[in-house]
Amino acid sequence: MTHGGVSSTGASKKQVTMTINGKPYRADEGEIFLGVALREKIAIPHLCYEPSLDPYGACRLCMVEVVKRGKREMTTSCTLQAAEGLEVVTDTPEIVKHRNILFELYLAEAPKSEVIKAMAARYGVTKTRFLKKLDTTDSLGNKCVLCGLCVRACNEIMGAGAIGFINRGPYTVVNTPYFEPTKDCYGCGACVKVCPTNAVEMEDVADTRVMKSWSATKVPLALCDCCGKYYAPKALAIATLARITPSLKEEIAALCPACRGKRIAREEILAGSGGAGNHG
Ligand code: SF4
Ligand code: FES
Numbered sequence: 001m002t003h004g005g006v007s008s009t010g011a012s013k014k015q016v017t018m019t020i021n022g023k024p025y026r027a028d029e030g031e032i033f034l035g036v037a038l039r040e041k042i043a044i045p046h047l048c049y050e051p052s053l054d055p056y057g058a059c060r061l062c063m064v065e066v067v068k069r070g071k072r073e074m075t076t077s078c079t080l081q082a083a084e085g086l087e088v089v090t091d092t093p094e095i096v097k098h099r100n101i102l103f104e105l106y107l108a109e110a111p112k113s114e115v116i117k118a119m120a121a122r123y124g125v126t127k128t129r130f131l132k133k134l135d136t137t138d139s140l141g142n143k144c145v146l147c148g149l150c151v152r153a154c155n156e157i158m159g160a161g162a163i164g165f166i167n168r169g170p171y172t173v174v175n176t177p178y179f180e181p182t183k184d185c186y187g188c189g190a191c192v193k194v195c196p197t198n199a200v201e202m203e204d205v206a207d208t209r210v211m212k213s214w215s216a217t218k219v220p221l222a223l224c225d226c227c228g229k230y231y232a233p234k235a236l237a238i239a240t241l242a243r244i245t246p247s248l249k250e251e252i253a254a255l256c257p258a259c260r261g262k263r264i265a266r267e268e269i270l271a272g273s274g275g276a277g278n279h280g
Contacts, residue, residue, distance in 0.1 A: 013030075016084040016085075018085065020042060020088050020090065021091070031082040032079075032080070032082075034049050034080070035051060036082055037090065044062050044090055045061045046077075047061055047197075048147040048148065049062060049078040050149055050194050053157070056148065057076040057079045060076060060098075061106075063076060064090045067087040067088070077090075099123060103120035103123060103125040104125060105128070105130055107125070108133060110143045110145045111142050112134075113142070113198070116143075116197055138173070139175060139214070140200065144173070146172060146173075146174065147197075149191075149194040150200055151163055151174055153190040153191055154185075158190055160186055162184040162186075162217070163175060163176055181216060182215070185214060185219060186235050187202070187233035187236070189209075199213065206230070207223070208220060208221060219235070220233070222237040224259050225259075231257065232256070232257075
């Protein structure tokens with residue numbers, strides 16, 4: 001139940017003690033409560049929590065109760081911060097009731113999502129009383145719960161803004177503007193990675209990455225000069241290269257990461273041994 005907190009600057013963070021379900025736990029002051037709970041193997045269902053993005057509180061599944069002066073207050077654990085003396089309960093009849101309703105809603109919102117089905121079943125919910133949203137033309141395969149993680153990863157991590165929410169209310173979907181292929185997409189796949197329901201699909205076809213869920217946007221891939229394989233979207237490869245030391249650029253410009261690593265390691269070995277063919 002201990003956690004040694006060291007900040008990115010190397011300075012130790014202030015440690016606090018809080019109570020979860022009646023037991024004491026240590027955490028860094030200000031740490032996201034859900035992160036602490038998950039680290040301590042306390043199960044709290046969640047969909048829109050992604051440590052690399054700021055907490056947002058969209059899915060409402062991660063509700064817990066905070067005890068304040070004898071009274072309990074429900075809050076999202078992904079927006080709650082660790083503090084000295086914080087008292088939290090993660091499983092009460094009210095939380096279970098709230099959670100079960102949400103699971104039913106998500107089963108209706110994303111009826112084809114095996115992830116949602118499995119998560120809901122773990123909490124005893126296998127059916128929904130809500131009307132299932134089934135759309136044969138849905139580019140996200142009826143698996144999207146509108147958590148917004150893909151949109152935020154595209155905007156906040158990649159700065160691309162290639163996708164967003166379209167329409168309103170029950171017709172809301174995520175896609176590219178006007179459902180058309182977009183030049184703003186790098187083809188990085190951050191959206192695929194963060195999607196909690198595996199709704200976003202992409203596929204590499206020869207020299208092109210096809211963002212199947214995003215209006216089949218096509219992104220050219222870069223070819224490795226050494227192994228001859230397509231390894232990353234061209235635009236990303238160029239952006240990465242811009243951050244590499246100029247002296248290395250020419251040497252490794254057209255190589256995939258694996259071949260780059262090998263080339264750099266070989267250069268280092270040669271440099272360490274005094275250069276190629278220099279054996280004394
Ligand atoms: S596609 Fe995935 S990440 Fe994007 S809003 Fe839907 S569920 Fe969330
Ligand atoms: S994980 Fe907390 S609201 Fe979604």
